[in-house]
Amino acid sequence: MRKIVLASASPRRKKLLEQIGLQFEVCVSNFDEKEGSNLTPHELAKNLSLGKAKEVASKYKNAIIISADTFVSFKGAILSKPETKENARQTLKLLSGRAHPIITGFTILDTRTGKTVSKSIETKVYMKKLTDEEIEGYIKTGEPLDKAGAYGIQERGAMFVEKIEGDYSNVVGLPLYELVEELKKFGIKVI
Numbered sequence: 001m002r003k004i005v006l007a008s009a010s011p012r013r014k015k016l017l018e019q020i021g022l023q024f025e026v027c028v029s030n031f032d033e034k035e036g037s038n039l040t041p042h043e044l045a046k047n048l049s050l051g052k053a054k055e056v057a058s059k060y061k062n063a064i065i066i067s068a069d070t071f072v073s074f075k076g077a078i079l080s081k082p083e084t085k086e087n088a089r090q091t092l093k094l095l096s097g098r099a100h101p102i103i104t105g106f107t108i109l110d111t112r113t114g115k116t117v118s119k120s121i122e123t124k125v126y127m128k129k130l131t132d133e134e135i136e137g138y139i140k141t142g143e144p145l146d147k148a149g150a151y152g153i154q155e156r157g158a159m160f161v162e163k164i165e166g167d168y169s170n171v172v173g174l175p176l177y178e179l180v181e182e183l184k185k186f187g188i189k190v191i
Helices: 011-019 041-057 085-095 132-141 156-160 168-172 176-185
Strands: 003-006 063-074 077-079 099-110 116-127 161-165
Touching (some): 003 011, 011 168, 116 168, 156 161
Antiparallel strands (some): 063 099, 116 161
């Protein structure tokens, strides 16, 4: 069995891979994630995941590297993790009552052969209209501060999501269906 390495510090990505029974180790990427202002959100997601994979790949001679980058897009702009409670408040008010895409770029890189694939997956999330009281209560939990778009669908933020169109695991941080289909092309069978 080939060594599989998750190039991510995300506890959500780690949990998703554990959920499907994949045996892997974690090596956090030190790739500098400066955003490319001239890239589309899909291109940027793929570019960031590729950069993370390449940075970690340099440490392994015979491994399959999996990396990803997930963000919320709104009207073509990327909504990063809020740095302050005020940023979280502004982001939640912006998304309130609106649909928005969650985009994850992922890369699989075989360090032995150099074979690489990078893809981006989009899931549309419909958020309910939030009251000021709901926004303030949610911010007090601290949850919005480490989540792109200032909410986590896998945690308390789920109560704000009316529906989604697409892959739920993509919203959490890693599109499992697409990932597993691509891993098969690298000779990795999950089941």
